[in-house]
Amino acid sequence: MFNGNKLVLILPAILMAIMFWGGYHFLGENETLTHEQLKEETGLVAEADDTGDGWLVNINWEWASMPDGGLYGEDYVSVAVLDEEGHAREDITFTDMKLELVYGDEVIYETEGEAVSNGVIFAYPNEIQEHQSLGNNGQAVVRLNGDEINKEDISIRMLHTWVNHSPLTKEDALFSNPDFSGAANVPYWVKEETPAQQQSRQ
Template structure:
């Protein structure tokens, strides 16, 4: 009888210890990622099509992991359209230029882009607020009228530090114009997606 009672007490303790150890092992094996490494963990889908002498660029991005050092700051996307010689198309007419952020399939933030001489400049937030995450899942749409682009360049600048919002005419962010006092040298990266026009079927 005594041995039976000992088993009743000991078996749950053994099971609890085993579950705890398994949980610790799983957490240790789970890959973590930082903001600095995030550029390698973003998936993109994009297409550039021609419709009635217009060029339509649609692109979506999604972070595959959430950085363990937090979500904060402001992100930027520059869109540049190129001609057949690889030169930026100037004096464009834009019918539409919008950036949208989603959470669980619902649009939670949307804003028009700023039209520049050589393309469009988008600004959007990074933050976690009331169980919603901004910036990790989004899309852009740009409609260029009056001309047909051969290629579009989507330049994405990600930051992970609060700073004064950047303003620039350099849509590929070769030299981001952050304020010197914001000390952003080690708090951002830039990636680019090159999108070729799809042939008409």
């Protein structure tokens, strides 16, 4: 009787061994995504339309992979208009500055941008709240007005941090040398996108 059921007893053990080896192999082959690597994985999309009474800029971003160490700190998105030398112009007016963070189809966080001398800056949290991730999926809209604005001149930038830190001193929309209220050694990266570059890749 026992001999007839050997196959029934052995098969589950074989399957468990295969599943264990497969899982171990999968973990060994797939490296954990670091925050530094997240820069390349983040999809930052920028669109701009000349509406006749100014430019309407729409920004979307998303990263699907959870980075090693989780979510901490605060992130920032900015909009600026550059001159021929790559400097942010200070003669542009920014209005209708709104940002939303999204989880699934639900808006879970809303804020407004802050106009600075050379652009507009949005600040938003990076964290986990009640099993919902904030910061990895969002959208923003800005209306801007000024003389002789071309789509090629509009610059969108994202500043990502991954530690709890003092707030960014909001004074430079280009994030050229971020100052976190005097705090030192705050790790970060800056990613830039322009509506013109986005259009050329489509």
